[in-house]
Amino acid sequence: MFKKMDQIAPATLLEFAAQSLVSNEAAAIHALEELPRDLFVPLFIAAFLGGHKKILKAMVRIWPFRCLHIGALSVREPYYEIWKAMIDGLQILCAISSFPYRGPKLRILDLRQDADCRTTCCEIRTMFPFCFQSCVFSQHSILRLQEAQQSVTHIRNVTSDSEPQSSWESMELLVDLSLDGTLKTRQFLSFLRRKIEQSFGSLHLCCRDLQIDKISDYKSILKFLDLVCIDHLGVDQAYLSEVTSLLDQMVHLDSLSLSKIPFKSCKGKNFRNFLTNLRRMDNLQELSLSFFCLTNQLHKLLRVLPPQLDALHLSFCGLSSRDFTVLSQSSQATHLRLLNLSNNQISWEVSESFQILLEKLSGTLRHLEINSCLMTDSTLSVVIPALSRCSHLRVLSFASNPITMPMLMNLLQQLTGLMELKHVIYSIPVHCYEQWQFNGSLDQQKLVEVQAELKAMLQAVHRNDMHWATCPE
Numbered sequence: 001m002f003k004k005m006d007q008i009a010p011a012t013l014l015e016f017a018a019q020s021l022v023s024n025e026a027a028a029i030h031a032l033e034e035l036p037r038d039l040f041v042p043l044f045i046a047a048f049l050g051g052h053k054k055i056l057k058a059m060v061r062i063w064p065f066r067c068l069h070i071g072a073l074s075v076r077e078p079y080y081e082i083w084k085a086m087i088d089g090l091q092i093l094c095a096i097s098s099f100p101y102r103g104p105k106l107r108i109l110d111l112r113q114d115a116d117c118r119t120t121c122c123e124i125r126t127m128f129p130f131c132f133q134s135c136v137f138s139q140h141s142i143l144r145l146q147e148a149q150q151s152v153t154h155i156r157n158v159t160s161d162s163e164p165q166s167s168w169e170s171m172e173l174l175v176d177l178s179l180d181g182t183l184k185t186r187q188f189l190s191f192l193r194r195k196i197e198q199s200f201g202s203l204h205l206c207c208r209d210l211q212i213d214k215i216s217d218y219k220s221i222l223k224f225l226d227l228v229c230i231d232h233l234g235v236d237q238a239y240l241s242e243v244t245s246l247l248d249q250m251v252h253l254d255s256l257s258l259s260k261i262p263f264k265s266c267k268g269k270n271f272r273n274f275l276t277n278l279r280r281m282d283n284l285q286e287l288s289l290s291f292f293c294l295t296n297q298l299h300k301l302l303r304v305l306p307p308q309l310d311a312l313h314l315s316f317c318g319l320s321s322r323d324f325t326v327l328s329q330s331s332q333a334t335h336l337r338l339l340n341l342s343n344n345q346i347s348w349e350v351s352e353s354f355q356i357l358l359e360k361l362s363g364t365l366r367h368l369e370i371n372s373c374l375m376t377d378s379t380l381s382v383v384i385p386a387l388s389r390c391s392h393l394r395v396l397s398f399a400s401n402p403i404t405m406p407m408l409m410n411l412l413q414q415l416t417g418l419m420e421l422k423h424v425i426y427s428i429p430v431h432c433y434e435q436w437q438f439n440g441s442l443d444q445q446k447l448v449e450v451q452a453e454l455k456a457m458l459q460a461v462h463r464n465d466m467h468w469a470t471c472p473e
Contacts, residue, residue, distance in 0.1 A: 014039075014042050015042060015046070017042075018039075018042045018043045018045070018046035018047075019046045019050070021043065021046070022043065022046045022047045022050055022052050022055055023050075025052055025054050025055055028043070028047070028052070028055050029054065029055060029058045032058055032059060032062055033062070037064045040059065040063065040064055040065070041119045041120060043055075043059070044056070044059055044068070044119060045073065045119065047059065048070070048073050048075060048082070049073065049075065051075055051082065053081060053082060053084075053085035054085070056082065056085050056086050056089065057085045057086065057088050057089040058089065059089070060086050060088075060089025060090060060106065060109065061089045061090075061091060063105065063106040064105055065105060065106065065120040065121075066105055066106065066107045066108065066120075066121075066131060067106070067107065067108040067109075067110065067120055067121050067131040067133070067134075068086075068106055068108070068109050068110065068119065068120060069110040069112075069114070069117045069118065069119055069120065069121075069133065070110060070111055070112060070113055070114075070117075071110075071113070071114055071115070071117040071118055071119055072113070072114070072115045072116075072117070073113070073119075074113065078184065080184050080185075080187070080188040083111050083175070083188065084188065084191055086109060086111065087109070087111075087173065087191075087192070087195055090106070090109060090171060090173070090195075090203070091106075092171060092198070092199045092202055092203055106171070107131075107142060107170075107171055107172065108131045108133065108134055108142070108171070108172045108174065109171070109172070109173050109174065110133055110174040111173070111174060111175045111176075112174055112175060112176045112208065112209070113176075114133075117133065121133075133174060134172060135172055135174070135204065135206040135229055137228050137229055137252055138204060138206065138226045138228055138229050140170075140201070140204045140226060141172060141204055141206065142170050142171075142172055142204070170202050170203075170204065171199075171202060171203050171204070172203075172204045172206055173203060173204070173205050173206065174206045174207075174208065175192075175205070175206075175207055175208075176207065176208060176209035176210075176232075177189075177207050177209070177210050177211070177225075178211040178213075179210075179211065179212045179213060179217075179218045179221065180211070180213050181213055181214065181217060189221050192205070193221070193224055196224060204226070205224075205225065205226065206226065206229045207225055207226070207229055207230055208229060208230060208231050208232065209230070209231070209232040210225070210230050210232070210233050210234070211233075211234040211235075211236075212233075212234065212235045212236065212238070213236045213237060214236070214237045214238065215235060215237075215238040215239075215242045215243070215246075216238070216242070222246070227246060227249040227250055228249060228250065228251065228252070230250055230252075230253065231252055231253055231254045231255070231283075232253070232254060232255040233246070233247075233250065233253060233255070233256050233257070234255075234256075234257040234258075234259075234288075235257070235258050235259070236259045236260055237259070237260045238258075238260075238261060239261070239262060239265040239270075240261050240262075240265040240266055240270040240271065240273075240274055241265060241270050241273075243258060243261070243274065244270065244273045244274050244277055247274070247277035247278075248277065250277075250281075251280055251281065252281075252283055253281050253283065253284055254283055254284065254285050254286065255284070255285060255286040255287075255288075256278075256281075256284065256286070256287050256288070257286075257287075257288035257289075257290075257313075258288070258289050258290070258292055259288075259289075259290040259291055259292070260290070260291045261289075261291065261292045261293075263293045266292060266293045266294075266297075271297070271300075275300060275301065275303075275304050276304075278301070278304045278305060279304040281306070282306055283306075284305065284306055284309065285306075285308075285309065285310045285311065286309070286310055286311035286312075286313075286338075287305065287309065287311070287312055287313070288311075288312075288313035288340075289313065289314055289315075289317055290313065290314075290315045290316050290317070291315075291316045291317075292316075292317055293317065293318055294314065294317040294318060294319060294323065295317075295318040295319070295320050295323070296320050296322055296323065297323075298314075298317075298319060298322075298323035298326050298327060299322075299323075299326040302326060302327065302330040302331075302332060305332060307331035307332055307335060308335050309332045309335060309336065310335070310336065310337050310338065311336065311337060311338035311339075311367075312332065312336055312338070312339055312340070313338075313340040314340065314341055314344065315340055315341070315342040315343045315344070315369075316342075316343045316344070317344060318344065319341070319344040319345075321347075321349050321350050321353070324346075324350045324353040324354055324357070325353045327353070327357055328353045328354070328356040328357040328360065333357055333360040333361060334360050334361070334363075334364065335364055336361055336364060336365060337364050337365060337366045337367065338365075338366065338367040338368075339361065339365060339367070339368055339369070340367075340368075340369040341369070341370050341373065342369050342370060342371040342372055342373065342397075343371065343372045343373070344373060345373060345374045346370060346373040346374070346375050346379060347374065347379065348376075348378055348379055348382075350379075351378075351379045351382040351383055352382065354382075354383055355382055355383045355385075355386045356386075358383060358386035358387055358389075358390060359386045359389070361390065362386070362389045362390045362391065363391070363392070364392065365390045365392060365393055366392050366393060366394045366395070366420075367393075367394060367395045368387075368390070368393060368395070368396050368397070369397045369398075370397070370398045370401070371397055371398060371399045371400050371401070371425070371471075372399070372400040372401070373398075373401060374401065374402065375398065375401040375402075375403065376401075376402055376403065377403055377404055377406075377407040380401075380403060380407055380411065381407070381410075384410070384411060384414050385414075387414070387415070388414040388415060388417065388418065390418065391418060391420070392420055393418055393420060393421050394420050394421060394422055394423065395421075395422070395423045395424075396415070396421060396423070396424045396425070397424070397425035398425070398426060398427055399425045399426065399427055399428075399470065399471040400427060400471065401427040402427070402430050402436055403427050403429060403430065404429055404430060404431065405429040405431060405450065405453075407429075408426060408427070408429055408450070408454075409453070409454075409457065411426075412454060412457055412458070412468070413457070416457075416458070416461045416463045416466065421466060422465060422466055422467060423466075423467050423469075424466065424467070424468045424469070425469055425470065425471060426454075426468055426469070426470060427470075428442065428447060428450070428470050429450060431446065432446040432447050432450060447470070451470075454468050455468075
């Protein structure tokens with residue numbers, strides 16, 4: 001017992017000491033020059049969680065490690081202000097000559113939230129790459145600059161144990177950006193742009209995840225981003241021609257999400273150019289298209305997508321019976337782990353193709369969404385056998401479909417055998433409405449009775465681990 005207490009006490013005391021120190025900002029900043037290297041990480045965590053911007057700025061200036069990551073940390077204060085303080089602490093170019101003896105050692109400042117990333121990488125080696133999150137695609141990255149310098153050194157047949165000055169001066173700033181149109185976002189982007197310009201090329205801005213609300217409002221901002229770095233792109237409200245102009249500069253996308261693309265722009269040359277870009281993206285794992293007209297065109301899309309695609313979202317895409325047939329026969333039909341076909345009509349005519357699709361996905365599918373697909377009892381009765389064989393299914397959502405209570409009970413009975421299925425969002429049976437899906441027509445008492453019946457059925461088969469719920473009205 002005493003041994004166990006000894007093991008946990010140091011961490012607790014260290015955290016307490018760090019919190020105590022950051023409570024006095026002036027004292028904390030003054031103590032940084034004499035602070036042992038091993039205490040920087042716990043002090044940084046305390047300062048970040050407490051929103052102490054002045055301490056964070058000072059810590060970045062003399063950070064004793066080569067990289068600094070936000071990682072799993074989160075902050076209640078507006079994160080732009082925290083980001084600004086940390087970016088302001090970066091020592092770039094001319095500041096190097098007057099820098100204290102200890103640095104500047106920080107080369108990579110990572111402001112992205114990542115639950116799997118530690119505050120700093122273990123320094124297991126002195127040569128590049130020294131950080132597991134460093135940029136590998138841009139020609140302006142530290143890694144590429146180092147490779148170029150090594151090539152020059154090799155040609156000159158010069159050996160040196162020290163790092164080349166050009167790569168020593170360069171730094172990387174890793175961020176995820178959401179261009180949402182708010183004033184705070186615009187102010188931060190202006191601040192970020194000034195910092196990049198003031199660095200005279202020594203600060204490489206590496207944006208991995210870019211979300212854009214209305215491209216036309218951000219054309220000038222997009223020009224100073226190195227688009228080759230992006231692996232996750234989301235665009236809401238844009239013409240397809242505007243999207244393809246971005247995709248022309250991206251070749252390493254893992255995830256692409258497009259929403260509210262005008263119907264007229266999804267045709268002819270624009271659509272062909274879009275497909276040409278997708279054909280180059282061998283790393284694409286997730287594609288999401290919403291309010292994107294694909295009626296009778298899905299075969300063209302699937303033909304250029306990687307067969308190993310993990311996730312496919314096609315909500316509000318106007319899929320036809322032919323499109324469902326094509327999807328059931330595609331190479332992706334045996335690999336998908338997530339499929340969202342919400343807000344596309346799955347009628348009796350489509351049910352056979354949908355059944356075939358589920359049969360092919362039975363070994364891989366983990367997440368299925370078929371909300372608001374106008375599925376009736378007759379359609380569901382056809383697909384239930386295939387659905388009940390999706391042995392790896394974990395999440396199923398089929399809200400807002402006009403089904404009856406007997407069909408809902410039958411579906412529950414068939415799905416309780418899927419031991420990995422834990423979360424189900426179900427359709428409220430039509431008898432609970434005075435007029436199905438009309439606002440204010442839901443009888444809450446009838447819904448309570450439905451919920452009680454389902455709960456009793458789950459308890460009877462010992463599936464208390466399976467959570468059935470409805471979408472909020």
